[in-house]
Amino acid sequence: MMPAVRESTGVDPRDVLAALDEIADPEIPAVSIVEMxxxxxxxxxxxxxxxxxxxxxxxxxxxxxxxxAVASGLGTFGLxxxxxxxxxxxxxxxxxxxxxxxxxxxxxxxxxxxxxxxRALPMIxxxxxxxxxxxxxxxxxxxxxxxENVFGPTxxxxxxxxxxxxxxFESFKPI
Amino acid sequence: MMNPTTAPETVARPADALAPPTRDALAELLLTMAxxxxxxxxxxxxxxxxxxxxxxxxxISSISQDELGHARALYxxxxxxxxxxxxxxxxxxxxxxxxxxxxxxxxxxxxDWADTIARRFLYELADEARLAxxxxxxxxxxxxVDKIRREERYHRMHVLAWIDRLAKGGAEPRRRLEAALxxxxxxxPSVFTPLEGEAELLEAAILTxxxxxxxxxxxxxxxxxxxxxxxxxPPSIEPTAAGRREHSDAFHRLWSEFTSVRRSEEGVTW
Numbered sequence: 001m002m003p004a005v006r007e008s009t010g011v012d013p014r015d016v017l018a019a020l021d022e023i024a025d026p027e028i029p030a031v032s033i034v035e036m037x038x039x040x041x042x043x044x045x046x047x048x049x050x051x052x053x054x055x056x057x058x059x060x061x062x063x064x065x066x067x068x069a070v071a072s073g074l075g076t077f078g079l080x081x082x083x084x085x086x087x088x089x090x091x092x093x094x095x096x097x098x099x100x101x102x103x104x105x106x107x108x109x110x111x112x113x114x115x116x117x118x119r120a121l122p123m124i125x126x127x128x129x130x131x132x133x134x135x136x137x138x139x140x141x142x143x144x145x146x147x148e149n150v151f152g153p154t155x156x157x158x159x160x161x162x163x164x165x166x167x168x169f170e171s172f173k174p175i
Numbered sequence: 176m177m178n179p180t181t182a183p184e185t186v187a188r189p190a191d192a193l194a195p196p197t198r199d200a201l202a203e204l205l206l207t208m209a210x211x212x213x214x215x216x217x218x219x220x221x222x223x224x225x226x227x228x229x230x231x232x233x234x235i236s237s238i239s240q241d242e243l244g245h246a247r248a249l250y251x252x253x254x255x256x257x258x259x260x261x262x263x264x265x266x267x268x269x270x271x272x273x274x275x276x277x278x279x280x281x282x283x284x285x286x287d288w289a290d291t292i293a294r295r296f297l298y299e300l301a302d303e304a305r306l307a308x309x310x311x312x313x314x315x316x317x318x319x320v321d322k323i324r325r326e327e328r329y330h331r332m333h334v335l336a337w338i339d340r341l342a343k344g345g346a347e348p349r350r351r352l353e354a355a356l357x358x359x360x361x362x363x364p365s366v367f368t369p370l371e372g373e374a375e376l377l378e379a380a381i382l383t384x385x386x387x388x389x390x391x392x393x394x395x396x397x398x399x400x401x402x403x404x405x406x407x408x409p410p411s412i413e414p415t416a417a418g419r420r421e422h423s424d425a426f427h428r429l430w431s432e433f434t435s436v437r438r439s440e441e442g443v444t445w
Contacts, residue, residue: 087248175325
Protein backbone atom coordinates (compact mmCIF):
# COMPACT_ATOMS: atom_id res chain seq x y z
CA MET A 1 0.00 0.00 0.00
CA MET A 2 1.52 3.34 -1.01
CA PRO A 3 1.56 5.98 1.72
CA ALA A 4 -0.21 9.26 1.01
CA VAL A 5 2.28 12.00 0.14
CA ARG A 6 1.82 15.77 0.03
CA GLU A 7 4.29 18.26 -1.34
CA SER A 8 4.78 21.94 -0.54
CA THR A 9 8.53 22.55 -0.58
CA GLY A 10 11.69 21.81 -2.53
CA VAL A 11 12.06 18.36 -1.01
CA ASP A 12 10.46 15.70 -3.17
CA PRO A 13 8.31 13.36 -1.05
CA ARG A 14 9.36 10.54 -3.36
CA ASP A 15 12.94 11.07 -2.19
CA VAL A 16 11.71 10.93 1.40
CA LEU A 17 9.92 7.67 0.64
CA ALA A 18 13.09 6.30 -0.99
CA ALA A 19 15.12 7.26 2.12
CA LEU A 20 12.57 5.52 4.36
CA ASP A 21 12.80 2.44 2.14
CA GLU A 22 16.48 2.23 3.16
CA ILE A 23 15.51 1.80 6.84
CA ALA A 24 15.37 -1.85 7.85
CA ASP A 25 12.88 -3.44 10.20
CA PRO A 26 15.08 -3.95 13.31
CA GLU A 27 13.69 -7.46 13.85
CA ILE A 28 13.97 -8.61 10.21
CA PRO A 29 16.69 -6.51 8.54
CA ALA A 30 15.99 -7.93 5.05
CA VAL A 31 12.71 -5.97 4.94
CA SER A 32 12.33 -2.19 5.05
CA ILE A 33 9.77 -0.33 7.12
CA VAL A 34 8.17 0.85 3.84
CA GLU A 35 7.82 -2.75 2.59
CA MET A 36 6.32 -3.66 5.98
CA UNK A 37 3.60 -1.05 5.34
CA UNK A 38 4.52 0.91 8.46
CA UNK A 39 4.49 4.33 6.78
CA UNK A 40 0.98 5.79 6.91
CA UNK A 41 1.82 9.11 5.28
CA UNK A 42 4.53 11.63 4.43
CA UNK A 43 3.90 15.35 4.70
CA UNK A 44 6.61 17.71 3.45
CA UNK A 45 6.14 21.20 4.86
CA UNK A 46 8.38 24.26 4.32
CA UNK A 47 10.48 23.58 7.40
CA UNK A 48 9.50 20.11 8.42
CA UNK A 49 8.99 16.56 7.24
CA UNK A 50 6.20 14.77 9.05
CA UNK A 51 6.06 10.99 8.90
CA UNK A 52 3.10 8.99 10.15
CA UNK A 53 4.40 5.71 11.57
CA UNK A 54 1.97 2.80 12.05
CA UNK A 55 3.02 0.27 14.70
CA UNK A 56 2.50 -3.36 13.70
CA UNK A 57 1.45 -4.16 17.26
CA UNK A 58 0.45 -1.64 19.95
CA UNK A 59 3.24 -2.78 22.27
CA UNK A 60 5.92 -3.32 19.63
CA UNK A 61 9.22 -2.93 21.53
CA UNK A 62 11.08 -2.04 18.30
CA UNK A 63 9.03 1.12 17.85
CA UNK A 64 11.45 3.50 19.60
CA UNK A 65 14.35 2.09 17.57
CA UNK A 66 12.37 2.64 14.35
CA UNK A 67 11.37 6.15 15.37
CA UNK A 68 15.01 7.09 16.02
CA ALA A 69 16.10 5.48 12.73
CA VAL A 70 13.51 7.53 10.80
CA ALA A 71 14.60 10.76 12.50
CA SER A 72 18.27 10.15 11.70
CA GLY A 73 17.62 8.62 8.24
CA LEU A 74 15.78 11.76 7.09
CA GLY A 75 18.33 14.11 8.67
CA THR A 76 20.10 14.58 5.31
CA PHE A 77 17.18 16.66 3.97
CA GLY A 78 18.09 19.45 6.41
CA LEU A 79 14.55 19.91 7.71
CA UNK A 80 13.03 19.21 11.08
CA UNK A 81 11.71 15.63 11.21
CA UNK A 82 8.56 14.83 13.12
CA UNK A 83 7.59 11.19 13.58
CA UNK A 84 3.97 10.70 14.67
CA UNK A 85 3.11 7.24 15.94
CA UNK A 86 -0.50 6.81 14.89
CA UNK A 87 -3.36 4.35 15.19
CA UNK A 88 -5.68 6.44 13.01
CA UNK A 89 -4.99 3.98 10.20
CA UNK A 90 -4.62 0.58 11.87
CA UNK A 91 -1.67 -1.42 10.59
CA UNK A 92 -2.82 -4.76 9.26
CA UNK A 93 -0.72 -7.61 7.89
CA UNK A 94 -2.26 -6.93 4.44
CA UNK A 95 -0.16 -3.73 4.32
CA UNK A 96 3.03 -5.74 3.74
CA UNK A 97 3.97 -5.15 0.07
CA UNK A 98 4.46 -7.99 -2.45
CA UNK A 99 8.23 -7.28 -2.39
CA UNK A 100 8.15 -7.35 1.40
CA UNK A 101 6.30 -10.68 1.42
CA UNK A 102 8.88 -12.21 -0.91
CA UNK A 103 11.77 -10.92 1.22
CA UNK A 104 10.13 -12.31 4.36
CA UNK A 105 9.80 -15.71 2.69
CA UNK A 106 13.43 -15.70 1.59
CA UNK A 107 14.42 -14.85 5.19
CA UNK A 108 12.59 -17.95 6.45
CA UNK A 109 9.37 -16.26 7.60
CA UNK A 110 6.08 -17.32 6.01
CA UNK A 111 4.15 -14.19 5.00
CA UNK A 112 0.67 -13.84 6.52
CA UNK A 113 -2.47 -15.10 4.75
CA UNK A 114 -4.46 -12.18 3.30
CA UNK A 115 -7.11 -10.79 5.62
CA UNK A 116 -9.00 -8.81 2.96
CA UNK A 117 -10.46 -6.36 5.46
CA UNK A 118 -11.88 -9.12 7.61
CA ARG A 119 -11.20 -9.41 11.29
CA ALA A 120 -11.49 -13.17 11.24
CA LEU A 121 -8.50 -15.28 12.12
CA PRO A 122 -8.53 -17.61 9.12
CA MET A 123 -5.85 -19.86 10.57
CA ILE A 124 -7.86 -20.68 13.70
CA UNK A 125 -11.45 -19.57 13.16
CA UNK A 126 -14.07 -20.79 10.79
CA UNK A 127 -14.58 -24.53 11.11
CA UNK A 128 -11.22 -26.17 11.47
CA UNK A 129 -8.27 -26.96 9.20
CA UNK A 130 -10.34 -27.29 6.01
CA UNK A 131 -11.35 -23.63 6.19
CA UNK A 132 -7.89 -22.34 7.12
CA UNK A 133 -5.77 -21.16 4.19
CA UNK A 134 -2.58 -23.11 3.57
CA UNK A 135 0.58 -21.43 4.80
CA UNK A 136 3.40 -22.72 2.57
CA UNK A 137 6.71 -23.67 4.18
CA UNK A 138 9.23 -20.90 3.39
CA UNK A 139 11.99 -23.52 2.93
CA UNK A 140 10.46 -26.20 0.68
CA UNK A 141 7.12 -24.68 -0.39
CA UNK A 142 5.06 -27.59 0.94
CA UNK A 143 1.56 -26.72 2.10
CA UNK A 144 1.57 -29.62 4.56
CA UNK A 145 2.28 -27.30 7.49
CA UNK A 146 0.59 -27.08 10.87
CA UNK A 147 0.21 -24.32 13.44
CA GLU A 148 2.23 -25.25 16.52
CA ASN A 149 1.74 -22.06 18.50
CA VAL A 150 -0.19 -18.95 17.50
CA PHE A 151 2.20 -17.01 19.75
CA GLY A 152 5.85 -16.79 18.80
CA PRO A 153 9.14 -15.15 19.73
CA THR A 154 7.78 -11.69 18.88
CA UNK A 155 4.26 -10.29 19.08
CA UNK A 156 3.74 -10.40 15.32
CA UNK A 157 4.81 -14.01 14.67
CA UNK A 158 3.48 -17.56 15.13
CA UNK A 159 5.29 -20.91 15.08
CA UNK A 160 4.48 -23.56 12.45
CA UNK A 161 5.94 -26.91 11.43
CA UNK A 162 6.44 -28.43 7.97
CA UNK A 163 5.54 -32.11 7.64
CA UNK A 164 7.66 -32.52 4.48
CA UNK A 165 11.03 -30.95 5.27
CA UNK A 166 10.36 -31.30 9.01
CA UNK A 167 11.47 -27.80 9.80
CA UNK A 168 9.82 -25.56 12.35
CA PHE A 169 9.39 -22.04 10.97
CA GLU A 170 7.87 -18.71 11.91
CA SER A 171 4.92 -17.19 10.13
CA PHE A 172 3.46 -13.71 10.38
CA LYS A 173 0.18 -13.47 12.30
CA PRO A 174 -2.67 -12.29 10.12
CA ILE A 175 -4.06 -9.24 11.92
CA MET B 176 13.55 24.18 14.88
CA MET B 177 15.96 24.14 11.94
CA ASN B 178 14.37 27.25 10.41
CA PRO B 179 14.28 30.17 12.88
CA THR B 180 11.86 32.19 10.72
CA THR B 181 9.09 29.67 11.26
CA ALA B 182 6.74 30.72 14.06
CA PRO B 183 6.34 28.08 16.73
CA GLU B 184 3.18 26.20 15.97
CA THR B 185 0.56 25.76 18.63
CA VAL B 186 -0.40 22.13 18.50
CA ALA B 187 -4.10 21.60 19.08
CA ARG B 188 -4.54 18.53 21.25
CA PRO B 189 -7.79 16.58 20.86
CA ALA B 190 -8.32 16.65 24.64
CA ASP B 191 -8.42 20.48 24.60
CA ALA B 192 -11.77 20.35 22.83
CA LEU B 193 -13.36 18.58 25.80
CA ALA B 194 -15.14 20.38 28.63
CA PRO B 195 -13.22 20.06 31.93
CA PRO B 196 -15.71 17.62 33.55
CA THR B 197 -15.57 15.41 30.43
CA ARG B 198 -11.78 15.56 30.45
CA ASP B 199 -11.70 14.48 34.12
CA ALA B 200 -14.08 11.63 33.35
CA LEU B 201 -11.95 10.55 30.37
CA ALA B 202 -8.85 10.57 32.59
CA GLU B 203 -10.64 8.33 35.10
CA LEU B 204 -11.67 5.89 32.35
CA LEU B 205 -8.15 5.79 30.84
CA LEU B 206 -6.57 5.23 34.26
CA THR B 207 -8.82 2.27 35.07
CA MET B 208 -8.27 0.68 31.65
CA ALA B 209 -4.50 1.21 31.76
CA UNK B 210 -4.07 0.03 35.35
CA UNK B 211 -6.10 -3.13 34.62
CA UNK B 212 -3.88 -4.04 31.64
CA UNK B 213 -0.69 -3.04 33.45
CA UNK B 214 -1.29 -5.09 36.61
CA UNK B 215 -2.63 -8.03 34.62
CA UNK B 216 0.43 -7.97 32.34
CA UNK B 217 2.88 -7.81 35.23
CA UNK B 218 1.21 -10.59 37.21
CA UNK B 219 1.04 -12.98 34.24
CA UNK B 220 4.59 -12.20 33.15
CA UNK B 221 5.69 -14.08 36.30
CA UNK B 222 5.03 -17.26 34.30
CA UNK B 223 7.90 -16.55 31.90
CA UNK B 224 10.30 -19.47 32.33
CA UNK B 225 8.02 -21.55 34.58
CA UNK B 226 4.80 -22.06 32.56
CA UNK B 227 3.52 -25.66 32.45
CA UNK B 228 4.60 -26.24 28.82
CA UNK B 229 7.31 -24.65 26.71
CA UNK B 230 4.77 -23.53 24.07
CA UNK B 231 2.65 -22.04 26.83
CA UNK B 232 5.67 -20.21 28.20
CA UNK B 233 5.98 -18.47 24.81
CA UNK B 234 2.23 -17.78 24.67
CA ILE B 235 1.71 -16.31 28.15
CA SER B 236 4.87 -14.20 27.79
CA SER B 237 3.64 -12.80 24.47
CA ILE B 238 0.17 -12.10 25.89
CA SER B 239 1.68 -10.33 28.91
CA GLN B 240 3.84 -8.25 26.57
CA ASP B 241 0.70 -7.29 24.62
CA GLU B 242 -1.09 -6.25 27.84
CA LEU B 243 1.85 -4.11 28.98
CA GLY B 244 1.97 -2.55 25.49
CA HIS B 245 -1.75 -1.74 25.66
CA ALA B 246 -1.19 -0.22 29.11
CA ARG B 247 1.68 1.91 27.79
CA ALA B 248 -0.42 3.28 24.91
CA LEU B 249 -3.31 4.06 27.30
CA TYR B 250 -0.96 5.77 29.78
CA UNK B 251 0.43 7.84 26.86
CA UNK B 252 -3.09 8.99 26.01
CA UNK B 253 -3.70 9.73 29.69
CA UNK B 254 -0.50 11.79 29.85
CA UNK B 255 -1.78 13.90 26.92
CA UNK B 256 -5.17 14.36 28.56
CA UNK B 257 -3.75 15.30 31.98
CA UNK B 258 -0.94 17.45 30.49
CA UNK B 259 0.56 17.77 33.97
CA UNK B 260 4.16 17.13 32.93
CA UNK B 261 4.14 13.41 33.70
CA UNK B 262 4.93 10.92 30.94
CA UNK B 263 3.65 7.35 30.72
CA UNK B 264 6.48 5.97 32.87
CA UNK B 265 5.86 8.52 35.61
CA UNK B 266 2.16 7.61 35.67
CA UNK B 267 2.87 3.87 35.59
CA UNK B 268 5.63 3.78 38.21
CA UNK B 269 5.61 6.89 40.42
CA UNK B 270 2.39 6.30 42.32
CA UNK B 271 1.80 4.84 45.78
CA UNK B 272 -0.01 1.47 45.85
CA UNK B 273 -3.32 2.99 47.00
CA UNK B 274 -3.35 5.34 43.98
CA UNK B 275 -3.73 2.46 41.48
CA UNK B 276 -7.25 1.97 40.15
CA UNK B 277 -7.17 -1.59 38.77
CA UNK B 278 -10.09 -3.87 39.53
CA UNK B 279 -10.00 -6.16 42.56
CA UNK B 280 -10.11 -9.16 40.22
CA UNK B 281 -6.53 -8.29 39.20
CA UNK B 282 -5.41 -7.94 42.83
CA UNK B 283 -5.11 -11.72 43.10
CA UNK B 284 -1.60 -13.19 43.11
CA UNK B 285 -0.50 -15.33 40.16
CA UNK B 286 -1.61 -18.55 41.91
CA ASP B 287 -1.54 -21.88 40.06
CA TRP B 288 -2.23 -22.35 36.36
CA ALA B 289 -5.98 -22.77 36.91
CA ASP B 290 -6.06 -19.50 38.90
CA THR B 291 -4.29 -17.71 36.05
CA ILE B 292 -6.57 -19.19 33.39
CA ALA B 293 -9.72 -18.40 35.39
CA ARG B 294 -8.59 -14.82 35.97
CA ARG B 295 -7.48 -14.31 32.37
CA PHE B 296 -10.78 -15.73 31.14
CA LEU B 297 -12.91 -13.50 33.38
CA TYR B 298 -10.77 -10.46 32.60
CA GLU B 299 -10.33 -10.95 28.84
CA LEU B 300 -14.08 -11.23 28.31
CA ALA B 301 -14.78 -8.30 30.66
CA ASP B 302 -12.16 -6.18 28.88
CA GLU B 303 -13.72 -7.05 25.52
CA ALA B 304 -17.15 -5.95 26.82
CA ARG B 305 -15.59 -2.69 27.98
CA LEU B 306 -13.64 -2.11 24.73
CA ALA B 307 -16.87 -2.72 22.80
CA UNK B 308 -18.42 0.13 24.84
CA UNK B 309 -15.92 2.75 23.66
CA UNK B 310 -17.54 5.19 21.24
CA UNK B 311 -16.19 7.73 18.72
CA UNK B 312 -16.30 10.71 21.16
CA UNK B 313 -12.54 10.86 21.69
CA UNK B 314 -10.95 9.81 18.41
CA UNK B 315 -7.44 8.94 19.72
CA UNK B 316 -9.00 6.44 22.13
CA UNK B 317 -11.42 5.06 19.53
CA UNK B 318 -8.48 4.53 17.10
CA UNK B 319 -6.35 2.83 19.75
CA VAL B 320 -9.21 0.58 20.86
CA ASP B 321 -9.82 -0.50 17.26
CA LYS B 322 -6.19 -1.61 17.03
CA ILE B 323 -6.19 -3.26 20.49
CA ARG B 324 -9.30 -5.32 19.70
CA ARG B 325 -7.58 -6.88 16.67
CA GLU B 326 -4.86 -8.17 19.01
CA GLU B 327 -7.24 -9.22 21.76
CA ARG B 328 -8.89 -11.73 19.40
CA TYR B 329 -5.82 -13.91 19.83
CA HIS B 330 -5.97 -13.66 23.62
CA ARG B 331 -9.58 -14.72 23.67
CA MET B 332 -8.90 -17.72 21.44
CA HIS B 333 -6.02 -18.73 23.71
CA VAL B 334 -7.93 -18.55 27.00
CA LEU B 335 -11.05 -20.25 25.61
CA ALA B 336 -8.89 -23.18 24.46
CA TRP B 337 -7.53 -23.50 28.01
CA ILE B 338 -10.96 -23.26 29.69
CA ASP B 339 -12.14 -26.09 27.44
CA ARG B 340 -9.03 -28.13 28.10
CA LEU B 341 -9.18 -27.78 31.92
CA ALA B 342 -12.96 -28.31 32.06
CA LYS B 343 -12.71 -31.57 30.08
CA GLY B 344 -9.29 -32.65 31.32
CA GLY B 345 -10.33 -35.01 34.11
CA ALA B 346 -11.17 -34.67 37.80
CA GLU B 347 -8.13 -32.74 39.07
CA PRO B 348 -7.93 -30.01 36.37
CA ARG B 349 -11.69 -29.52 36.52
CA ARG B 350 -11.76 -29.30 40.31
CA ARG B 351 -9.01 -26.67 40.24
CA LEU B 352 -10.72 -24.67 37.49
CA GLU B 353 -14.05 -24.73 39.36
CA ALA B 354 -12.39 -23.57 42.58
CA ALA B 355 -10.51 -20.79 40.76
CA LEU B 356 -13.64 -19.57 38.92
CA UNK B 357 -15.55 -19.57 42.21
CA UNK B 358 -12.90 -17.62 44.14
CA UNK B 359 -12.13 -15.07 41.39
CA UNK B 360 -15.70 -14.86 40.14
CA UNK B 361 -16.58 -13.06 43.38
CA UNK B 362 -14.26 -10.22 42.39
CA UNK B 363 -14.83 -10.31 38.62
CA PRO B 364 -17.70 -7.74 38.56
CA SER B 365 -15.23 -5.20 40.00
CA VAL B 366 -14.05 -4.58 36.40
CA PHE B 367 -17.44 -2.88 35.86
CA THR B 368 -17.24 -0.59 38.90
CA PRO B 369 -19.28 2.48 37.86
CA LEU B 370 -17.12 5.48 36.95
CA GLU B 371 -17.72 8.77 38.72
CA GLY B 372 -17.89 10.59 35.39
CA GLU B 373 -19.93 7.99 33.53
CA ALA B 374 -22.75 10.42 32.68
CA GLU B 375 -20.26 12.84 31.08
CA LEU B 376 -18.63 10.03 29.08
CA LEU B 377 -22.00 8.83 27.78
CA GLU B 378 -23.00 12.39 26.92
CA ALA B 379 -19.76 12.90 24.94
CA ALA B 380 -20.11 9.50 23.18
CA ILE B 381 -16.76 8.43 24.61
CA LEU B 382 -18.80 5.55 26.05
CA THR B 383 -21.77 4.15 24.17
CA UNK B 384 -23.20 2.24 27.12
CA UNK B 385 -22.91 2.25 30.91
CA UNK B 386 -20.59 -0.06 32.83
CA UNK B 387 -23.75 -1.85 34.05
CA UNK B 388 -24.80 -2.48 30.44
CA UNK B 389 -21.28 -3.68 29.60
CA UNK B 390 -21.49 -6.08 32.55
CA UNK B 391 -24.79 -7.47 31.22
CA UNK B 392 -23.11 -8.09 27.82
CA UNK B 393 -20.21 -9.80 29.61
CA UNK B 394 -22.59 -12.10 31.51
CA UNK B 395 -24.32 -13.06 28.27
CA UNK B 396 -20.93 -13.86 26.72
CA UNK B 397 -19.87 -15.91 29.78
CA UNK B 398 -23.14 -17.84 29.68
CA UNK B 399 -22.57 -19.10 26.14
CA UNK B 400 -19.19 -20.54 27.18
CA UNK B 401 -19.66 -21.70 30.77
CA UNK B 402 -23.13 -23.26 30.60
CA UNK B 403 -22.29 -25.84 27.87
CA UNK B 404 -19.32 -26.89 30.00
CA UNK B 405 -21.50 -27.25 33.10
CA UNK B 406 -19.59 -24.49 34.87
CA UNK B 407 -21.22 -21.85 37.08
CA UNK B 408 -21.44 -18.14 36.36
CA PRO B 409 -19.90 -15.58 38.74
CA PRO B 410 -22.44 -14.35 41.32
CA SER B 411 -24.19 -11.06 40.60
CA ILE B 412 -22.66 -8.64 43.06
CA GLU B 413 -23.20 -4.91 42.86
CA PRO B 414 -19.71 -3.44 42.27
CA THR B 415 -18.76 -0.76 44.81
CA ALA B 416 -16.17 2.00 44.55
CA ALA B 417 -13.94 0.00 46.91
CA GLY B 418 -13.51 -2.55 44.11
CA ARG B 419 -10.91 -0.28 42.50
CA ARG B 420 -9.54 1.52 45.56
CA GLU B 421 -8.65 -1.04 48.22
CA HIS B 422 -5.82 -3.34 47.23
CA SER B 423 -4.52 -6.64 48.55
CA ASP B 424 -1.20 -7.54 50.18
CA ALA B 425 -0.41 -9.46 46.99
CA PHE B 426 -0.65 -6.21 45.00
CA HIS B 427 1.59 -4.39 47.48
CA ARG B 428 4.25 -7.08 46.91
CA LEU B 429 3.82 -6.81 43.12
CA TRP B 430 4.06 -3.00 43.34
CA SER B 431 7.31 -3.14 45.31
CA GLU B 432 8.73 -5.38 42.59
CA PHE B 433 7.60 -3.49 39.48
CA THR B 434 8.67 -0.13 40.91
CA SER B 435 11.99 -1.36 42.29
CA VAL B 436 14.15 -0.25 39.35
CA ARG B 437 12.38 3.09 39.10
CA ARG B 438 12.78 3.70 42.85
CA SER B 439 16.44 2.65 42.90
CA GLU B 440 17.63 5.98 41.51
CA GLU B 441 15.75 9.15 40.62
CA GLY B 442 15.21 9.60 36.88
CA VAL B 443 16.59 6.16 36.05
CA THR B 444 15.71 4.74 32.61
CA TRP B 445 16.43 1.41 30.96
